[in-house]
Amino acid sequence: MPSNRRAEQADEVTLRRAADAWFLDHGLPAVLRPGALVRRVWPRSAPALAAFAVFMLFSALVVQVTGKHTIDIDGQPTRTEWFVLALLILVLPAAGVTGWLVSRITSVRRRTVAATVSLVVAVAGGIVGGPGPRVIGDLIFEAVVVAIILAATACGAGSILGWTVGMTLSHLAAAGSLVIRALPVLLLTFLVFFNSPVWLMAAKISRQRLWLALVFLSLIAATFVVSVTVDRFRPLMQTQGLLDGREAQLDSTPFEAMPDPPDSLPLRRVEQLNVMFVLAVSQLAHIFVVAVVTALIFLVLGLIVLSPEVLAAWTQHGSSDGTILGMTIPVPEALIQVTLFLGALTFMYVSAKSVGDSAYRAQFLDPLTDDLRLTLVARDRYRAYVSAR
Structure with a gap:
């Protein structure tokens, strides 16, 4: 009997550790019991x-x-x-x-x-x-x-970051489609790119003031995405609806042998914040990829079209060398600053466009919703299993 009891305890510890690892892989460290992290x-x-x-x-x-x-x-x-x-x-x-x-x-x-x-x-x-x-x-x-x-x-921050990166890489098709649908903003920003007052501002403004402007624009876009995300996913977190037969997706996971509780267990405040943070960051990561790609396009374009004479005319003899992360590189400072500014504008535009984009919703948000439903069912089973021990 003692040996059987020890074997059961060992199996229970193994099962809990496997469940802990599953939640960490899915970016939900707040679900874990105290001390597991x-x-x-x-x-x-x-x-x-x-x-x-x-x-x-x-x-x-x-x-x-x-x-x-x-x-x-x-x-x-x-x-x-x-x-x-x-x-x-x-x-x-x-x-x-x-x-x-x-x-x-x-x-x-x-x-x-x-x-x-x-x-x-x-x-x-x-x-x-x-x-x-x-x-x-x-x-x-x-x-x-x-x-x-x-x-x-x-x-648990590393778990959330790792899940976000993995989700972004696994849904690059959605980010690619956003890049294609962001082409109109590329045409619009061409007017900004080929605008000498913008280049003059970029040559004169300090990098600190530029970063303040970029942070300001990014916060506006991020606030918009977060607010829409909260409105869209709050009903799902409150109801924690059934998977409609998709519980089989939990087969071969640590939760396969865990029974469903009689009733859904309400999410704690920290769990709600964890879920909302993961959902918002995953969307912002996709939008950030689009903004970076757009910024790189303009950086390459600037390296192609800028000559010493054009740079001197647009920036009133601005420097042909620039700094980034404290390093001096042979790229005009004004081009670096304009590239950062256009990247921030693209980030704002795509943040607003992605909210009502049906293709983006089907390619990224719908799978994200399904993954959240699955995770909430696993969370209910896990909490019921832990509370019964």
């Missing part, structure tokens, strides 16, 4: 640590190639500086792919090893060639970043 923080942080290690590795490579801890490229780049520019373009995709590959590791032991190796690589990169000239300062910077990663994992 702080377990296995180190292996769960492995994807973010791996991505950070790639950044530090690229930083060390840049320092070794250039012999400097800063990137300052004036005028025509040399062969070495072209190599550095290529590294700058590749570092973000490389970090993303590395984090994604590590996230696919299911073994806790292997994830622990991956997290430890990533930390070692990051520390080595900071010592060999961190972002600053002082090793102590670089190590302190790394310690702060690692602490932020662990804290975000422990509070």
Whole structure:
């Protein structure tokens, strides 16, 4: 009998941990019981640590190639500086792919090893060639970043971010259709792009004031999306309707053997906030992708059409070099500023257009609604199962 009891307890612990992992994978950490989020923080942080290690590795490579801890490229780049520019373009995709590959590791032991190796690589990169000239300062910077990663994992923010990225990548078709339907705004913003007063403003305004303007415009769009999302999904959260025969989607999940409770369990306030945050962020992430693609189109267009004479005429002899993230690169500062501004305008336009876009709703919002229904049923089963133990 004692051995049977121990086996049952072991099976129960395994089932709970599998259910916890399922909710984390679906971006709903608020559903978990107290204390579950702080377990296995180190292996769960492995994807973010791996991505950070790639950044530090690229930083060390840049320092070794250039012999400097800063990137300052004036005028025509040399062969070495072209190599550095290529590294700058590749570092973000490389970090993303590395984090994604590590996230696919299911073994806790292997994830622990991956997290430890990533930390070692990051520390080595900071010592060999961190972002600053002082090793102590670089190590302190790394310690702060690692602490932020662990804290975000422990509070569930990493789970929400990972689910949002996965949802965005899995529904790129919806984002692509938004890009196509955003072509009218491209035609409209052409009038802004080929407008010398806009270029003069971009050349004269400080980057701090520009960021304030971008944040202001983005907050307006985000507020609109959030308010519409709350109105659209609040009835679903209140009713927690049945899946109409789609409960079979929970087969082969930890909730397969958990019975449905007699009545739906009302969502707690923190769970409601978690659901609304995930829904809003997933939509804003799609819209952000469209805005970034549009901004890149104008950036490339500017690099094609801008000549020293045109730049001088539009900006009253503005600088042919620009700064981004503290790095000086051979791209006009005015072009960088105009690109950011047009990206913010596109973000606002697509935010408003996506609300009433039937194709976008069918390609993205309807699957998102189905996923939410499934998650709420799993949540009811999980809460009933935990309360009965």
